[in-house]
Amino acid sequence: MKWSEFFVTGEPLIYAADVAIVLTMVGIVFVLTYFKKWKWLWNEWLTTVDHKKIGVMYIICAVLMLFRGGVDALLMRAQLTAPNMKFLDAQHYNEIFTTHGTIMILFMAMPFIIGLMNIVVPLQIGARDVAFPYLNALSFWLFFFGALLFNISFVIGGSPDAGWTAYFPLASNEFSHGVGNNYYAVALQISGIGTLMTGINFLVTILKMRAPGMTLMRMPMFTWTILITCVLIIFAFPVLTVALALMTFDRLFDTQFFTMANGGMSMLWANLFWIWGHPEVYIVILPAFGIFSEVVSTFAGKRLFGYKAMVGSIVGIAFLSFIVWVHHFFTMGAGPAVNSAFSITTMAIAIPTGVKIFNWLFTLRKGKIRFTTAMLWSLAFIPNFVIGGVTGVMLAMAAADYQYHNSYFLIAHFHYVLIAGTVFACFAGLHYWYPKMFGHILNERLGKWTFWLFMIGFNICFFPMYFLGLMGMTRRMYTYSEGLGWTPLNVVATVGAALMGIGFIVLCYNIYYSARYGERDMTGDPWNGRTLEWATASPPVHYNFPVTPVVEDLDAYWVMKKKYGGFQVKEEDLKPIHMPSNSGRPFWMSVAFFVAGFGLVFKWFALAIVGALFIVLGLILRSFEDDDGYYIPIDEIKRMERAARKGA
Amino acid sequence: MGEVAHRYDETLPLEYRTQESRLNILGFWIFLGAEVALFATLFATYLVLFQRTGSGPTASELFEVKDVLIETLLLLTSSFTCGLAIFEMRRGRLAGLLAWLLVTLLLGAGFIAFEIREFIHYVHEGATMQTSAFLSSFFVLVGTHGAHVSLGIGWMILIIIQLLQRGFTPKTARKVFIVSLYWHFLDVVWIFIFTLVYLLGMVM
Numbered sequence: 103m104k105w106s107e108f109f110v111t112g113e114p115l116i117y118a119a120d121v122a123i124v125l126t127m128v129g130i131v132f133v134l135t136y137f138k139k140w141k142w143l144w145n146e147w148l149t150t151v152d153h154k155k156i157g158v159m160y161i162i163c164a165v166l167m168l169f170r171g172g173v174d175a176l177l178m179r180a181q182l183t184a185p186n187m188k189f190l191d192a193q194h195y196n197e198i199f200t201t202h203g204t205i206m207i208l209f210m211a212m213p214f215i216i217g218l219m220n221i222v223v224p225l226q227i228g229a230r231d232v233a234f235p236y237l238n239a240l241s242f243w244l245f246f247f248g249a250l251l252f253n254i255s256f257v258i259g260g261s262p263d264a265g266w267t268a269y270f271p272l273a274s275n276e277f278s279h280g281v282g283n284n285y286y287a288v289a290l291q292i293s294g295i296g297t298l299m300t301g302i303n304f305l306v307t308i309l310k311m312r313a314p315g316m317t318l319m320r321m322p323m324f325t326w327t328i329l330i331t332c333v334l335i336i337f338a339f340p341v342l343t344v345a346l347a348l349m350t351f352d353r354l355f356d357t358q359f360f361t362m363a364n365g366g367m368s369m370l371w372a373n374l375f376w377i378w379g380h381p382e383v384y385i386v387i388l389p390a391f392g393i394f395s396e397v398v399s400t401f402a403g404k405r406l407f408g409y410k411a412m413v414g415s416i417v418g419i420a421f422l423s424f425i426v427w428v429h430h431f432f433t434m435g436a437g438p439a440v441n442s443a444f445s446i447t448t449m450a451i452a453i454p455t456g457v458k459i460f461n462w463l464f465t466l467r468k469g470k471i472r473f474t475t476a477m478l479w480s481l482a483f484i485p486n487f488v489i490g491g492v493t494g495v496m497l498a499m500a501a502a503d504y505q506y507h508n509s510y511f512l513i514a515h516f517h518y519v520l521i522a523g524t525v526f527a528c529f530a531g532l533h534y535w536y537p538k539m540f541g542h543i544l545n546e547r548l549g550k551w552t553f554w555l556f557m558i559g560f561n562i563c564f565f566p567m568y569f570l571g572l573m574g575m576t577r578r579m580y581t582y583s584e585g586l587g588w589t590p591l592n593v594v595a596t597v598g599a600a601l602m603g604i605g606f607i608v609l610c611y612n613i614y615y616s617a618r619y620g621e622r623d624m625t626g627d628p629w630n631g632r633t634l635e636w637a638t639a640s641p642p643v644h645y646n647f648p649v650t651p652v653v654e655d656l657d658a659y660w661v662m663k664k665k666y667g668g669f670q671v672k673e674e675d676l677k678p679i680h681m682p683s684n685s686g687r688p689f690w691m692s693v694a695f696f697v698a699g700f701g702l703v704f705k706w707f708a709l710a711i712v713g714a715l716f717i718v719l720g721l722i723l724r725s726f727e728d729d730d731g732y733y734i735p736i737d738e739i740k741r742m743e744r745a746a747r748k749g750a
Numbered sequence: 751m752g753e754v755a756h757r758y759d760e761t762l763p764l765e766y767r768t769q770e771s772r773l774n775i776l777g778f779w780i781f782l783g784a785e786v787a788l789f790a791t792l793f794a795t796y797l798v799l800f801q802r803t804g805s806g807p808t809a810s811e812l813f814e815v816k817d818v819l820i821e822t823l824l825l826l827t828s829s830f831t832c833g834l835a836i837f838e839m840r841r842g843r844l845a846g847l848l849a850w851l852l853v854t855l856l857l858g859a860g861f862i863a864f865e866i867r868e869f870i871h872y873v874h875e876g877a878t879m880q881t882s883a884f885l886s887s888f889f890v891l892v893g894t895h896g897a898h899v900s901l902g903i904g905w906m907i908l909i910i911i912q913l914l915q916r917g918f919t920p921k922t923a924r925k926v927f928i929v930s931l932y933w934h935f936l937d938v939v940w941i942f943i944f945t946l947v948y949l950l951g952m953v954m
Contacts, residue, residue, distance in 0.1 A: 233773045298784060306777045336780060340788035348795065348890065357879050357886035358804070361796070365802030365883030370795065377791075434832075725908045 110257055113194065115177075120257055124589070127313025149236035149684040152644050153220045158539055160217030163246060165610075167210040170253065172606060174202035179563075179599040182592050185584040195580035197282070201256065203266030208290060209249040211386040211520070214528040216245075216300055219328045219389060222531075223304060225635035225642065226322045228313025228658075230650045233306040235682040241303065243692030244699035248293025251699050255285040256491045256654045259703065262286040265578065267375055268349070270360035270368035275353055281490075284703040285348045288419055292695050294342050301335030304328055313634070319413070322633040322657075323399075323406055326413055327392030330420045331385050337424070338381035345374035354705060369434065376427035384423040385619040387519070388416055390527030393459060394480045397530050398462050400629050401477040402469025405657055408461040415454030422451045441500035443600040448498035455491060459484060474629070477551030479530035482557050483522055490518025493568065508578075517564045522533035529553075529609075536616075537623035542643045545620055548612035552605045559601025566591040566598075632660040637669035639746035645679045645734060647720040648743050673740060685729075763840060771924040778928045780806050782935050789939050792891040793946060799883040800951070806882035809951025812875065817868040821941040822940065823860050825899075828857035829937035832930050839926055847926065848931060854933065858903050865896050871932055888947065895943060898936050905929055 110116050135141050147155060177198055181190045190198065224232055233237050255261045262282035264273035273283050308329045312321070321329070349371070351357040358366040401408045406412065428436060428444040436444075462484060471477070493515040497506050506512055529552070536544045570591050575582065582588055627636040637659045638646055648671050655661045662669050698713025700706075734742075759767050766772055766850045800809060838846030869889070872878075879889045909925050916922055 234777060302777055302780045302784065303778055306773055310773055310776060336784045337787045340784050341791045344788055344791040344795070347887075349888065351879070351890060355879060357890070358881070358883040359799070359886050361883070364804035364806070364881065365799065366886075367799065367802065367883065370798055374791065374795070722908060725905075726912065 108258060110260055115194075116257060123257065144686070145684070149686045151231070151239045151682050151684055153235065154233050154240060154539070154642065154644070156238055157217045157220030157222075159242060160213040160220060160245070161539075162433050163249060164214035164217060164528070167205050167213070167249065168606065171202050171206040171210050172603060174198045174205070176599055176603055178202065178455045179379065179596040181580060182582075183596040184593070185582050185589055187581055190580065192580045193263065194302075196265075196578070197256070197261035200265050200268075200282075200286075201252075204252065204286065204290070205249075207266065207382070207386070208293065209245075209252065209596070211524045211528070212297065213245060213249075215386055215389045215524070216297070217618050218393065218528070218531045218535065219304065219331075220322075220724075222535060222635055223325055223328050224307065224311070225538070225638060226325050227308060227311060227316060227644060228634050228647060228653065229307065229311040230646050230679065230685075231682065232303050233311060234303045236685055236688065237299050237303050238689050239685065240532065240688035240691065241300040242648070243688045244296030244299075244695060245293045246698075247692045247696040248289045248291075251292065251696055251703070252285055252289035255282060259285065267372075267379070268373075269351075270352075270371040271350055271362050272347065273353075273371075274361060274368075275356075276362075281703050284347075284350070284353055284705075287346050287353060288702050291343065291346045291350070291627075292692075293382050294339055294346070294701050297335060298339040298343070301332040301339065305332035305336065307414050312682055313651050313653050313658075316658065319410070320653055320656050320658070323395035323409070323412055324389070324392035324633075326664055327388045327395075327416055329387045330416045334381045334385050334388070334423065336422055338378045338385065341374060342378040342382075345378065347372065352700070353375075354702065359490040369431075372431050372434065373427070376430045379430070380427045381420075381423045383520070384419060386524045390483075390524045391416065393527040393531040393534070394462065394483055395465075396633065397476045397480045397534050398465050399657075400534075400631055401472045401480075402466050403472075403618040403630075404465055404469045405632075406461070407464035407467075408457070409656065410422040411457055412461055413455045419451060422447055422454075426451065429498055429500075429503075432500045433507045438500075445498055445500040449495055452491060452495050459488065474532035474533070474665075475546055475553055476530045476546070476629075476744070478550065478553045478689060479526045479533070479557075483530070485524045486518060486522030486557075486561070487527070490515055494519065506571060508566040508576055509571035510575045510577060513577050514564050514567035514571060517560075517567075521560055521564070526557075529556075533637070534629070535638045537628045538626075538635055538638075539641060540617070542616055542620040542622050543628055544616045545612050548608055548615060552609045554605075555608060556605030559598045559603075559605055561598065563595050563598025563602060566594045570595075627659075632657040635659050637662065643742050643746050645681060645739070646680075648739055649675045649677075671743070676736045676739050678735055679739060680731055680733055683729050687720055687724060691717055694720065698737070758920075762837055764920055765839075765916060765927040766924075767920045768924075774924060775928060775931075776824045776882045778931060779833060782931065785935065788943075789848075789891075789894075792894060793942065796887040796891045798946065799887040800947075801954070804882035804884075806885055807875070807877050807927040809884065809888075809947075809954065812877055813948055813951050814868055814871060815948075815952070817864055818869070818944070821868070822944050824857050824861040824864065825937055825940050828854045828861065829934055831857065836927065836930050839918075839923060844913065848910060848913060851906060851913075851926070855903055855906050855910075858899055858906075858933075862896060862900055862903070865892070869893075881937065892943060892947065895936065895939055898939075902932055902936060903930065905932070 134143060145601070147159065150156065177190060178195065181187050181195060220232075220238070224230070259281040259351050262273075262278075262280050262285055263280075263481075264283055264286075268283060268286055271277055273286075276339070308321070308325060348357070348359045352359050352361065352366075358364040360366055360368045360371045362368065362735075386412065395406055395412065419703055426448045428440060429448045434446075473481075497503055497512060497515055533544050533549055536542075570588055573588060573591075574586070575588050623640040626638055626640045626642075629636070634651055634653075635642075637651060651658065651662075651669060654665075659669065694713045694716035696713070698710045698717065701708070701710030701713055766775065798901075831850050835847050835850035835854060838850055872885075877885050879886050906929055909922070909929055912922050912925065
């Protein structure tokens with residue numbers, strides 16, 4: 103392989119990106135060295151097993167990936183603004199819509215959700231950490247290095263270009279020559295393993311580590327949605343693991359799974375992909391429902407309406423999510439009987455989802471509503487998500503789908519559910535739990551600017567796409583001719599996308615501004631919250647709770663405040679607290695995964711084997727490790743508690 | 751974590767006594783649930799593709815009954831001896847535990863040896879992973895199981911070393927118990943492979 107093939111060349115945008123990457127890396131190294139922060143970075147972050155820090159790192163990555171995926175989106179919008187644009191060529195456009203989709207789902211939505219659940223779930227159930235803190239760190243670093251591997255593809259070797267669904271035969275060696283789709287197969291595999299371990303970890307955590315008195319039906323709704331999401335992860339991600347492995351075998355070792363000759367079956371890929379892919383969209387939407395439930399209940403000042411129906415409907419949605427996958431390819435030749443069955447199961451999902459919508463509305467009814475930024479995102483979610491949901495039912499009608507399939511109508515639909523659902527929830531959750539993470543509130547004025555810019559921009563961008571779809575514009579086309587009459591609506595959509603971009607910039611500025619000038623949260627409970635995370639200091643001490651709280655009812659902290667005036671800790675109840683030790687092994691093992699993955703992408707098998715040997719070494723060292731953590735003595739707990747609570 | 755994590759319950763078997771062990775064992779059961787999903791996907795792939803032989807051999811032309819029967823015998827026996835190992839652990843007999851683990855390990859190694867022999871035989875017949883969709887799915891399904899067994903052998907060796915170093919502790923007992931769950935699971939998967947791959951392949 104020549105160097106000119108190794109590095110992507112010939113594209114001014116890519117050269118600019120090369121320069122930006124080098125400058126950023128030099129900048130980071132300089133800052134860390136100049137302020138002597140290397141040791142701090144290693145001890146406090148890279149080796150941490152604290153669920154709150156891991157959650158923060160997930161969210162930082164998610165915001166960076168939102169930037170990357172957002173830039174991809176803006177490039178696409180720029181190309182489509184006017185007919186016959188020459189801004190991007192067809193190949194570059196293919197690469198950009200592929201990375202946009204993959205990054206937004208797997209490296210933005212997933213880590214954002216997983217980050218929030220890392221921070222919040224142990225606090226909500228009154229636990230000191232997750233069940234397997236070491237595994238949690240490994241999950242994060244596998245995600246991180248998987249995402250890194252995927253992201254370097256656009257400067258080294260070339261990006262995948264077969265769409266985020268990577269359908270065969272397009273994604274085969276025959277039609278995608280470069281290493282791009284190898285990156286897709288290997289990078290998603292690495293981060294997918296991390297996600298699977300997160301699913302197992304949080305399922306055990308929620309089942310086994312709840313505070314005394316917290317029965318399943320007293321769990322906060324966010325925790326409930328995470329519990330069900332974990333079940334989805336555990337049964338859906340192995341399917342992705344297998345599908346990607348088969349893809350890897352086809353691409354690297356010339357097997358015949360999805361080929362066009364020797365018995366291969368390309369439709370098998372589509373089926374496997376969506377057997378994972380459909381539950382996956384519920385993996386990112388159910389936690390979003392949980393976040394909205396928490397926010398709506400807190401800022402309406404009321405207990406969540408229809409708690410049991412809410413639980414029932416998430417379980418129902420989770421079950422249905424596994425039996426709808428064929429609706430992604432109604433037009434690909436299944437018979438009417440098959441299509442009808444999947445059409446009905448798909449429409450059935452609207453029922454439990456509708457139940458949830460009405461429950462949120464009834465929670466708001468007669469509530470004393472506070473219009474905070476988090477609440478605005480949650481309120482905007484309801485009508486916007488319903489638009490996405492109703493058009494989803496339109497798409498679910500198999501016969502009608504022949505008209506909508508792969509058009510901009512579909513693009514508009516899934517952006518309405520994923521942005522109005524998941525992204526709004528991530529922003530709502532970020533504003534809501536921000537004081538818990540960092541000890542200060544995100545500025546509300548700037549937050550509302552972000553909200554209005556982004557929400558209005560979102561509608562301006564995506565609403566016209568429904569009509570573009572009905573007018574015949576199909577997805578993934580890199581340009582169109584002038585006489586089709588699509589130009590005005592495309593211009594409108596691009597304006598909307600720009601507004602969303604500005605909203606994102608305001609959010610980033612808000613993060614900076616609030617860190618410097620934001621209101622400090624000295625109480626630990628800035629929103630008058632209802633669940634146990636608000637019983638801790640902001641940010642919580644690393645052991646979370648000095649003594650394990652006792653739960654008497656739903657909305658545990660609300661009840662404590664009413665009955666006892668808050669979470670009462672008597673110093674004589676304190677006992678030494680056991681905590682897990684930090685470890686650098688999850689980090690370097692994930693580096694080994696990265697090295698092995700990079701070797702596989704380029705078929706440098708010697709390098710892949712070296713990486714694999716280090717992974718095995720890490721497993722052996724872990725097996726022989728005899729570190730049972732450490733105890734925090736009572737005096738130390740007293741000192742830390744006083745320091746954390748000095749403002750209260 | 752917290753004091754709860756070290757709550758010690760004398761009435762339970764050694765591997766269940768600490769809270770940490772109970773979490774680990776539950777976590778491993780859930781992991782096996784994910785493994786069921788993984789193998790189910792591989793079986794589904796195989797069943798979709800196994801009659802799509804292209805220009806390559808069909809299952810009934812290819813499979814070697816004798817090797818497969820020996821493999822089955824070895825692996826099923828190893829599951830029984832693994833059960834005996836746990837029985838010895840519950841009785842508190844370290845020597846018995848080690849002996850039966852060693853037997854299990856050797857039977858597992860024998861299984862792998864015969865499987866490799868079987869695969870080499872097929873390759874010499876010209877039936878490789880690249881030949882047809884049937885063979886791709888056959889080698890990946892059976893190979894994934896074989897890779898699991900190999901990993902299990904390596905894992906068991908590590909645990910035997912730890913038993914020799916540390917003897918019975920709640921931690922080593924838990925590790926033995928978990929590796930035994932893994933071993934039995936692989937046995938169950940093999941029963942499905944034997945039925946759905948080899949028996950079905952012979953009759954169809």
